Amino acid sequence: xAGVTQSPTHLIKTRGxxxxxxCSPKSGHDTVSWYQQALGQGPQFIFQYYEEExxxxxxxxxxxxxxxxxxxxxxxxxxxxxxxxxALYLCASSLTGLDEQFFGPGTRLTVL
Amino acid sequence: DxxxxxxxxxxxxxxxxxxxxxxHSTISGNEYVxxxxxxxxxxxxxxxxxxxxxxxxxMASLIITEDRKSSTLILPHATLRDTAVYYxxxxxxxxxxxxxxxxxxxxxxxxx
Numbered sequence: 001x002a003g004v005t006q007s008p009t010h011l012i013k014t015r016g017x018x019x020x021x022x023c024s025p026k027s028g029h030d031t032v033s034w035y036q037q038a039l040g041q042g043p044q045f046i047f048q049y050y051e052e053e054x055x056x057x058x059x060x061x062x063x064x065x066x067x068x069x070x071x072x073x074x075x076x077x078x079x080x081x082x083x084x085x086x087a088l089y090l091c092a093s094s095l096t097g098l099d100e101q102f103f104g105p106g107t108r109l110t111v112l
Numbered sequence: 113d114x115x116x117x118x119x120x121x122x123x124x125x126x127x128x129x130x131x132x133x134x135x136h137s138t139i140s141g142n143e144y145v146x147x148x149x150x151x152x153x154x155x156x157x158x159x160x161x162x163x164x165x166x167x168x169x170x171m172a173s174l175i176i177t178e179d180r181k182s183s184t185l186i187l188p189h190a191t192l193r194d195t196a197v198y199y200x201x202x203x204x205x206x207x208x209x210x211x212x213x214x215x216x217x218x219x220x221x222x223x224x
Contacts, residue, residue, distance in 0.1 A: 004155070033211065042199060042214030043156065056211055090155050092212075099144075099205055101212060103155030 002027065004093050004104035012110045013081050021076045021107045025093030031055075032074040033101060034066060037088040049074050050096065078109075086111045116200045116215055123221040130187040132218055134200030137181040144205050145176060146212070147185045149196040156199065156214075159185065190222045 005024045013019050025032050031050045035043035045058035049068035063079045072093075078085055088108050092101040117135040124130040136145065146161040160167055160174045162183075167174045173186040187194055199217040204210055 035212075035214075040216075042197075042216050043212070045211040045213065048211060058211065092155070099161060100158045103157065105153075105155050 004091055004102050006089075006091050006104040006107050008107060009105070010108045010110075012112065014112050015081055015083060017081050017111075018077065018079045019081060019109060021078075021089050021091075021109070023074045023076070023091030023093075023104060025072050025074070025091075026102050029093035029095045029102070030072055031094045031096055032068060032072065033092045033094070034074070034076045035090040035092065036060070037090060037106070039087075043090055046076070081111045083111050085109065116202055118198075118200055118215065118218040120216070121219040121221065123223055124190050126192060126222050126224055127189055130190040130194065130220055130222070132185040132187075132198050132200075132220060133182065134185070135182045136200070136202045139180050139202050140204075142204055143202045145174065145180075145183050146201040146203055147172070147174065148199045148201065148212070148214075149194075150199070150217070151193075151196040159198075187220075190220075192222050192224065194220065195222045196220060 004026050007022045033048040034046040037043040046060050047057040048055050052068045065077045068074045088106040090106045091104045094101045144161050144163050147159040148156040150156045160172050162174045176183045197217040197219050199214050
């Protein structure tokens with residue numbers, strides 16, 4: 001049983017560009033959450049998707065947007081990249097009604 | 113969600129018990145205590161959670177004080193692979209996959 005997978009592993013972009021990160025949830029899970037982790041900090045919640053809708057959102061600007069597909073996989077899009085967007089982006093999947101979130105290995109984004 | 117306070121770091125000898133403290137003095141009656149850990153270059157991993165009773169699983173034990181204002185995660189026989197950042201999180205479990213609010217965590221170093 002594959003766990004949560006994310007692609008790509010690493011990514012380098014320049015300021016002003018746009019980026020799309022992808023996440024496949026653990027088999028049977030229907031909810032995907034995205035987190036941003038800056039160096040030396042704990043992960044910060046960006047948003048959560050369930051039934052293809054954004055259900056919760058953290059304190060992140062509209063430059064951060066997402067999507068969930070019918071197969072429950074998800075994308076995180078970031079527009080107009082800033083240097084401060086450099087971070088590890090983590091995807092977590094869960095099943096409604098259960099408490100545990102399973103995290104993927106993350107995508108390391110570097111903005112130059 | 114209530115805030116938590118953890119020491120910045122601690123170490124212990126391999127084979128000995130590691131006791132990781134967490135203060136959550138403003139915890140509400142409907143908030144659970146969760147512990148996750150993050151090994152270097154990996155996504156966070158769920159360890160254990162509890163409401164008011166002590167809990168034990170194959171990874172660790174969670175001891176919550178009677179007033180619920182603090183807790184201790186116990187790794188009974190620490191190994192080098194337990195070196196990681198450990199996050200204590202308090203969270204309302206509403207059956208809707210509520211977000212995780214991470215602090216900076218405590219860095220546990222297990223020495224040979």
